Amino acid sequence: MATPLEIGERAAVAAVRPRTRRLRLSIGAMLLAAVASVLAIEVALATMPRALVPAPLRTIETFHTRRAQWEALITGDRYLGFKLRPDLDMRFPFEGGAVPIRTVSHGLGDVGFRDIGTGAPYGAIVVGDSFAFCDEVVAEECWVRRLSDATGVSMATLGVSGYSTLAEARMLRRYGPAFGSRLVIVGVFPNDLADNVNFANWAREGDDNFRRWLVRKRQPHPGAVWLSQNSSVYRLLATAFEARARAVHRHREGDLELVLRFDDWWMKAVTAPEQHPGWPLMREALLDMRQAAEGMGARLAVVIFPTKEDAYIDIARRSVAGLDHLDVDRLPRLLGGFLAEHGIAACDVTGEIREHARRGRQLYYKISGHFNEEGNRVAAAAVQRCLDAGGLLPASAPPRGR
Template sequence: MGKKIGRVLLIVIINVVVIVALLEIGLRLLAPNLPGQIGVAARYVTTGQPYSESWTPAWQRSSDHFYALRPGLEDDLQYGSATVSFHVSTIELWEGGGIGFRTDPVDFAPDAVVVGDSFGFCFTERVDCWVDQLSAATGKRLVNLSQPVTGTTSHERILRDFGAPLEPPLVLWQFFGNDFNDDYGLAVSRDEVADVAAEAETEAANDSGLGDWLRHNSATYAVIETLFTGLYLGTPESEALYIKPLSVTYGSNNEYLLQFGGAYEQSALDMSLEQNQIGLGLSRQAFEDAQALVAGWGGEIAVIIMPTREEVYAHLTAPIMGQDAVDRLASARIAMHDLCDALSLRCYDPIEPFTERALQGEALYHSDDMHLNAHGNAVLADLLQDWLDW
């Protein structure tokens, strides 16, 4: 009897091992095409990154701007998140400029130049970017100088070096709440201010035990754990800023997904933090310098203040993450409004019309990335056309 039970157990164990092995092989083969977070988990195990294809960021570190676009790109594949991809081409405005721009060669007198960060650069195909849609709808000639991962200090330098020679009558200045934090980060990298945000080293949350080993080496384990937790727990620290731990569905048929509540935004936009207050002071100086610069050729600055997804969809996000967390995100946007008043800047904030559309179930932002999707860019372009009276 005992031998019979032993044989049965052995057969069961062998079958389990075979099934697990086949599942592991299948998940590894299917990893590039698996959807959602299970695809992210499987790709991290098999390739070390969450994307369906390999790619190189269009932006690189810059001592003057924090980051800057590489010139000479031709339809390069880019990712904003595991599900958001687009293509980027860049030019130099003139030979030897050293920085790429997502715009056309400038052989005309522009009606306006645009400076800003990734919200001005746009995490969409270029034809869907609000800058290009605004130009197409109005016939106005725009030069887009926006650079991802940059703040106000960088935008003033870009305007001085590349926009000023064009002497545009209007400078469209796109602002997002992490610009203060980016100004601080740039100043720290240049040893211009102390790194007040530096923290003492702590032990990693995940130890080197069996579970952590399986999480990084077994697609089967990673996928099963992700199905239960909703999030791949083995994301490397270098990618952690892209993680949105909370989610909600919306739309007339719950056809849209909003993943939100990223730790990066909660820190980078929180104006109660000393580093962001330091950045605010640096931003104020940059705006003052830009005002003097643009006044020198008789131009005008118009600031576009971009709200976060969590604020626009607060009717969905606040019940989950808490109103206090949403208010922390809003604090940077409110600080920019105060700066607009203090410096007599002409500023526009689309949060009210965005919120109205959000309440109607429209998807204005990518599901797992902080930036506007193609529809959100189109809505912004329409709103700016009315605000600018073009």
């Protein structure tokens, strides 16, 4: 027979049980309503005419589409990390609109290079990242094409968006000799420091696809990766959280409209580049490229490109706290000193780009950190003056049809 205490406990449990059940049902209903709301938003965004989608979300979706299509452009490579596929002909979504992108193999097998409309024999080749690939502009506006047209020296670009200096050195080693060029131009950008660290870590781990490896490192949870690929709401929320960790300045003055982002990689490259773990890797890669160029019977010239934030630093200093005493030219000086010490020609276009920026010229896209058509034009002219002054341009030759 139950004691009074046991009877009381049973009564208390019996009284609580319905409330617990109701609480669970309420929580379940709220979760179901939240999921239904998110799905409704997803469907609305997917079916809504693009012109009616809020501008911030359109920008996020453009960059997501671009990333997804970029993966279709490339394939893994155990030596290079990844490479472009050959014989592609597509329109690629950029901030300024869809841009035609064609790749050719130059007879070098299962590899692609951006076709900028030049032809063999190539007096010069250009290696680098997105600034050598000429992201965001049509081939005719690419600074490499402009430089080729202006000098009469046919040039091919071996640039690949997302490459590090280490990967560029490997690209030059593997494919450079086949072009028979007498000049090798290497584009260097401040984010190469961080990219070098990532590439070195990938090389040690032995994966056969750098891009896939990098996605896993940045987002190890497969569920989050799936959501980033399939959910507009998730991408919007993730971007909002990322933006909270950034110092961002939006500037509009006359025809000039900029979004300046002072990301962590930029701050590290600017404040103490000589202490950056990617700096010795960059030095190693540049010396390797000098040796490779010499083996080809070619001269090596390094072009130093500034970030949008470097170019418009005067605007940034007026508007963003903490930038007043920041020496944004520290990395170009460090790099220039190293190149001079090792007899490598340097073309630092930072000064000319910044001078045009001070005149209120729009040289980069509003959101993207890449040159627009005007930026490519200014860069081509600056590089040409540098190469002319150094006597680095080989004799021009009429191109042969491909």
